[in-house]
Structure formats: C-alpha cells, structure tokens
Amino acid sequence: MLLMFGAALGDRFGRRRLFTLGLLVFTGASAAAALAPGIEGLIAARAVQGAGAAVMTPIGLTLLTAATPPERRGTAFGIWGAVNGLAVATGPLIGGGLTEHVSWHWIFWLNVPIGLLLLPLVRLRMDESRAPGARLDARGTLLVSTGLFGIVFAVVNVNAHGWTSGRVLTGLIAGGLLLGAFLWHCSAHENPMLPLRLFRNRAFSGINAAGLLMFFGMFGSIFLLSQFLQNVGGYAPTEAGLRMLPWTGTAMLVAPLAGYLADRVGGRIVVVCGLVLQAAGLTLYALTISADVPYAVQLPALIVGGTGMALYFAPASALVMSSVLPAEQGIASGANSALRELGGALGVAVLGSVFAARGGYGSPQRFVDGITPALWIGAAGVALAAVAAALAPPRAAAPAAPAPARDREPAGV
Structure with missing residues (x-):
C-alpha cells in the first residue's frame, strides 16, 4: 500500500535519506516485534516493519539504477537478483530452524544486527539522488494508498469469509472506486503521483502487466x-524449506547469467524465456502431482520453475527502469513493486479459493484434488505474463521528456 508513497518520498526528499529512514524503521520494528508480549503488539510491530520495507524496496532499486551505467545495468541487476535469491533460499530455512529449535522471537532479533551494520554502510557508500522538481501529491497518495488497502484487505479475507461476504465485497468495491478516483486524478492533474502517460510506453506497460x-x-x-x-509429504517446516531449494535457490546461480544475457541480447527475450520456463514448471507439477508422488518426481518441475523465475527478475527490473526518464525511475519502481505485490496477493486468494472449492485438508487425496486445478490456473497466469512481455519492444527506450505546461498551477503539495 505504501510502495508508491515511499518512492515519491525518496524522489522529493532524497532517496538515500529515505532509504536510511526506512532501514531504521524496519530495524526498530523488528526489535519491537521480538519484544512483543502478545499478538496485538506483534501485529502492530509488523505493520510498522512493513512500512519501513515499503520505503526501502522501490528506493533500493532506484539507487542501484542511478549508480550503474546503462550498459552494465543487466549485470548489476543480476548480482542484485542473486543476493535476493540467497535471502529467499535461506530465509525459510533459518526462520524454520529458529522456530523449531530456539524461539520465534529470534526470527525478528536476527534483523537487528544486520540493520545496525547496514546503516553506516548506506551513509558512507551510497550517493544521494532525487528527482528534480519532485513534489508530493497528497490527494493521489491518499487515494492510491486507501484503494490498495481496500483491495488487499478484501483478498486476504477471501479464504476465511468467501468472495460474497460483506467485508470482502466492501473492500473490493470501495478499493476499486478509490483506485478509479486515483486514475481520474492522475489524468486530470499537472503533477500526479503516477503520470498515466508512462503506460503509453509499450515497454513499461508490458513489463508491468507481466x-x-x-x-x-x-x-x-x-x-x-x-x-x-x-x-501431504509429511515434512517439517525446515525439511520442506530444504526441498524447495531447487526452486528458490536457483536464483543464486542463474540470476547473474540472466543479467549478463540481458546486457548482450536485450532483456525482453530473457524475460520471455524465463516466464515460459516458469509456466512449464507449473504445468509439469500439475501433470505429475499425486498423493504419493516421490520427491524425485517433483524435482524436475522445481528446477525448471526455479530457473525460469531466476531468469525473470533481473532483466524485468532493468526493462522497467530503462523504459522511463531518470527523473521518473523512482515512481516507476514504486508502481512496479505495487503491481507485483497486488498480483501476489490476488494469486494467493484466487488459487486458495480454487483449492478450497475443489479440495481441502481432510486427506492427502483431497489436498491433491484442490491443488491440481490451482496449479493449472497458476501456469495459465504465468503463460499470459509471457505473452504480455513478448508484446513489449525488444529494447526499451525512455520516452522524451514531456513539454512543460503553461498557465496552470501545479497540483499536489
């Protein structure tokens, strides 16, 4: 909900400064979560932690873009993707091990020394940057933040209450109306939070849809x-995390290669190949999954899907950032991050609803009955993503700077 707002704050007040603030908030909230005496305190600390992460996520990508020459951005994003892959691969293992053998509090305590170590490095090693003439769009911020909150609130309640429940329908309708008002605001004002003309760029709109x-x-x-x-497999959380490593851990090996290839042959073809492999991995899983399927039979689907995911991230980020002007890279990163998170929330809600409608947790066979159609829908979604990416131009070109408007008062604060 705050990803676009965090990006706008960085553009206005300085990206390094806001990244530092987000890191400080995230680190402090991690300590508060570890010290939480009950569930209410834990939820509140996690909300603050999420706000800090929402500031860091889009700004971090913008800082990396600003610090890297265009001809080397694919390689830089590949390294960035490998580091992210390392975090994704080891996070569940470390978290599961701490939960099983020590205490859940240490999941949050682990963030504190890392954050304290990073704070001086950010200050000393990162250059400050901002978008020239950036202004905060208070009305747009309110509309998009509350609209996304309504949509996300609705989808996270779908599995518990159903699509036709009052709270889900209220969230979807209110959120949809607020996002519609946000789009109208962006089309009618001089300096909106998200200039809609960005979506006239095929590279920007295609990679965001993907x-x-x-x-x-x-x-x-x-x-x-x-x-x-x-x-169904009967594995403990840590054991399940280990068996997901062929998927999650592949990024550490493949992401640098994906970045290198993006610099050499263009990001679009690498992204499309990655999405095709992801769809193939999910399709293979849907064809082979059963109540007694051995892990060895699942392994090819995990490797293919993981390779595809690793091929996607670095070139996709490079395409987004190269499709807009340097002054617009912050908000472009924020919009891309927000759309991705919204897609993930919708995916969990929709595929979870399909699972619940066709199967359940009553027995291994019931679980398989539910997950199989959900995997087919997931594969179809990723295949459509490949089509959307294929429709983007081979090499993204940033649009020309818009001509300054005359005799109009700028909107926003």
Missing part, C-alpha cells in the same frame, strides 16, 4: 506447494 500476472500465478502456486510438502 509482473502482475507472473506474481499472480507463481506466488499463489508456491503458497500451496509449500503446504503440499508439509501436509
């Missing part, structure tokens, strides 16, 4: 597959 669809299909499927390994 990101939303990819997160819808992939993360909805991963959510169910991790439960399959535990509920």
Whole structure:
C-alpha cells in the first residue's frame, strides 16, 4: 500500500535519506516485534516493519539504477537478483530452524544486527539522488494508498469469509472506486503521483502487466506447494524449506547469467524465456502431482520453475527502469513493486479459493484434488505474463521528456 508513497518520498526528499529512514524503521520494528508480549503488539510491530520495507524496496532499486551505467545495468541487476535469491533460499530455512529449535522471537532479533551494520554502510557508500522538481501529491497518495488497502484487505479475507461476504465485497468495491478516483486524478492533474502517460510506453506497460500476472500465478502456486510438502509429504517446516531449494535457490546461480544475457541480447527475450520456463514448471507439477508422488518426481518441475523465475527478475527490473526518464525511475519502481505485490496477493486468494472449492485438508487425496486445478490456473497466469512481455519492444527506450505546461498551477503539495 505504501510502495508508491515511499518512492515519491525518496524522489522529493532524497532517496538515500529515505532509504536510511526506512532501514531504521524496519530495524526498530523488528526489535519491537521480538519484544512483543502478545499478538496485538506483534501485529502492530509488523505493520510498522512493513512500512519501513515499503520505503526501502522501490528506493533500493532506484539507487542501484542511478549508480550503474546503462550498459552494465543487466549485470548489476543480476548480482542484485542473486543476493535476493540467497535471502529467499535461506530465509525459510533459518526462520524454520529458529522456530523449531530456539524461539520465534529470534526470527525478528536476527534483523537487528544486520540493520545496525547496514546503516553506516548506506551513509558512507551510497550517493544521494532525487528527482528534480519532485513534489508530493497528497490527494493521489491518499487515494492510491486507501484503494490498495481496500483491495488487499478484501483478498486476504477471501479464504476465511468467501468472495460474497460483506467485508470482502466492501473492500473490493470501495478499493476499486478509490483506485478509479486515483486514475481520474492522475489524468486530470499537472503533477500526479503516477503520470498515466508512462503506460503509453509499450515497454513499461508490458513489463508491468507481466509482473502482475507472473506474481499472480507463481506466488499463489508456491503458497500451496509449500503446504503440499508439509501436509501431504509429511515434512517439517525446515525439511520442506530444504526441498524447495531447487526452486528458490536457483536464483543464486542463474540470476547473474540472466543479467549478463540481458546486457548482450536485450532483456525482453530473457524475460520471455524465463516466464515460459516458469509456466512449464507449473504445468509439469500439475501433470505429475499425486498423493504419493516421490520427491524425485517433483524435482524436475522445481528446477525448471526455479530457473525460469531466476531468469525473470533481473532483466524485468532493468526493462522497467530503462523504459522511463531518470527523473521518473523512482515512481516507476514504486508502481512496479505495487503491481507485483497486488498480483501476489490476488494469486494467493484466487488459487486458495480454487483449492478450497475443489479440495481441502481432510486427506492427502483431497489436498491433491484442490491443488491440481490451482496449479493449472497458476501456469495459465504465468503463460499470459509471457505473452504480455513478448508484446513489449525488444529494447526499451525512455520516452522524451514531456513539454512543460503553461498557465496552470501545479497540483499536489
């Protein structure tokens, strides 16, 4: 909900400064979560932690873009993707091990020394940057933040209350109306938070559509597959995390290669190949999954899907950032991050609803009956993402700077 707002704050007040603030908030909230005496305090600390992460996520990508020459950005994003892959691969293992053998509090305590170590490095090693003439759009911020909150609130309540429940329908309708008002605001004002002209760029609109669809299909499927390994395979959380490593850990090996290839042959073809492999991995899983399927039979699907995911992230980020002007890279990163997260939330809700309608947790066979059609829908979502990416131009070109308007008062604060 705050990803676009965090990006706008960085553009206005300085990206390094806001990244430092977000890191400080995240680190402090991690300590508060570890010290929480009950569930209410833990939820509040996690909300603050999420706000800090929402500031860091889009700004971090913008800082990396500003610090790297265009001809080397694919390689830089590949390294960035490998580091992210390391975090994704080791996070569940470390978190599961701490939960099983020590205490859940240490999941949050672990963030504190890392954050304290990073704070001086950010100050000393990162250069400050901002978008020239950036202004905060208070009305747009309010509309998009509350609209996304309504949509996300609705989808996270779908599995518990159903699509036709009052709270879900209220969230969807109110959120949709607020996002519609946000789009109208962006089209009618001089300096909106998100200039809609960005979406006239085929590279920008295509890769953002691909990101939303990819997160819808992939993360909805991963959510169910991790439960399959535990509920049907009988593995403990740490054991399930280890068996997901061929998927999650592949990024450490493939992401640098993906970045290198993006610099040499262009990002679009690498992104499309990655999405095709992801769809193939999910399709293979849907064809082979059963109540007694051995892990060795699942392994090819995990490797193919993981390779595809690793090929996607670095070139996709490079395409987004190269499709806009340097002054617009902050808000472009924020919009891309928001659409991805929205896609992931929708994927978990929709695929979870399909699972609940066709199967359940009553027995291994019931679980398989539910997850199989969900995987097919996930594969279809990722395949559509490949189509959206293929429609983008081979090499993104940033649009020309818009001509300054005359005799109009700028909107916003």
